[in-house]
Amino acid sequence: MPPSCSRCVSPRVINLETARKLGTATGALAGSLKGAYVALYTPGRLPASSAHFPLSRVAVAVIAAASSGIAGAAAGHQMVQHLFPPGEGSPWLCLGCGHAFRVLD
Numbered sequence: 001m002p003p004s005c006s007r008c009v010s011p012r013v014i015n016l017e018t019a020r021k022l023g024t025a026t027g028a029l030a031g032s033l034k035g036a037y038v039a040l041y042t043p044g045r046l047p048a049s050s051a052h053f054p055l056s057r058v059a060v061a062v063i064a065a066a067s068s069g070i071a072g073a074a075a076g077h078q079m080v081q082h083l084f085p086p087g088e089g090s091p092w093l094c095l096g097c098g099h100a101f102r103v104l105d
């Protein structure tokens with residue numbers, strides 16, 4: 001049962017722990033797709049010697065996707081992390097007024 005906002009008493013609050021997990025996951029996914037897309041569809045990114053081997057391009061795309069995914073996950077994590085209020089307890093964010101607060105379990 002989520003608490004209501006301590007400032008505006010709105011019941012529309014989200015748990016920031018959940019938001020951080022979602023942000024990390026979606027950031028990783030978005031980063032992976034972007035990295036793979038750039039590696040696959042940007043000409044001239046590969047050395048000329050490997051251009052004859054389609055598998056190499058796929059391998060580069062996989063590596064690019066993995067590294068971009070890590071960067072994306074870190075970005076998503078950071079994005080939500082700075083919303084966290086200091087202190088103990090479960091972090092919540094009010095969607096009504098944007099107030100972040102913690103509730104001790």
Ligand SMILES: [Zn+2]
Nearest residue numbers: 005008094097
């Ligand atoms: Zn509020």
